[in-house]
Amino acid sequence: MKKLFFFVSFPLMIYSQPFSLEDTATRSSVSIISKENLDIRIFRSINNSRSKFKDRLLDITDRSVLLVSLLTPLTQLAFSSYLGNYYDQNSAVLTASSQILNFTLTYTTKVIAKRKRPFRKLNNVYVRKSLTDDQYSFPSGHTSSAFANATSYLLRYPEYPQIYIPIYFYAATVAYGRNYFGMHYPSDVLAGAIYGTGSAILVYSLRKPIINLKNNITGNYSDDNKSSGARNAFYFAGAFALSVIINEFIIRENTNIMLHATPESSGLSLKINATF
16 A cells, blocks of 8 residues: 555646746746746657657557557467467466556546646647547556557566567657647656556555455466567567557548547546548
8 A cells, every 4th residue: 555655646746836937927037947947848849849750650559659658568368378378378367467557547647637738728739630528638548558558568677678679769769748738748758757657566466365356257277477578579569559440440540439438527438529
């Protein structure tokens, strides 16, 4: 419980003071750059640095996050179960558990903090055409989900950097893109990275009871000490490739197909909008 409290409270400390332009303006006479002003300055520098290459690359990674978060543990679970490798099967269960914990903490914090997104608060912000119904900015759910995946694989396969380094690069690209597209402040993505990393670490620390629970449900009482090694990198690569195919050829931006989770004060609203 102490670990859970720390991972929840530390990002909230980042948000302990209001991030408003009005507040920044009242302190403009002070020679010290405020935390709020620095947050907005960094956001502006990223959001204003436009290029066609980044438009395309960051759009692909940004729209892939939901599917990658779902498909990576699911494909690993399916193939490892078929091949009878229970270490990798357990890894998939732990990754999925990290995502569930991260999702719960991230969206609970959004409802508590209720920070408006930059494009809703600031003027002259570049925003791409497709927007989310989720009006809250702190912390970044895309970033937290990407870092939960990356950290889960780091903890389970520390001797295989070819597995976790590409996933961390992907997570960092997603985090940058959230500023680039005007959806989050830098402090939002920092908090998201902390939430995702912390969720994976917490789940990993509880891996024995989680794996025992899985074994009791499935009836597989096998050891957890032999992985299939570097080939686990293909699960993330395959999930990312499949997400790109689905987004590019099935879920196009001009079709208004969208699956999103919207945190509200009364709870979490899950919506699917589709127009063909």
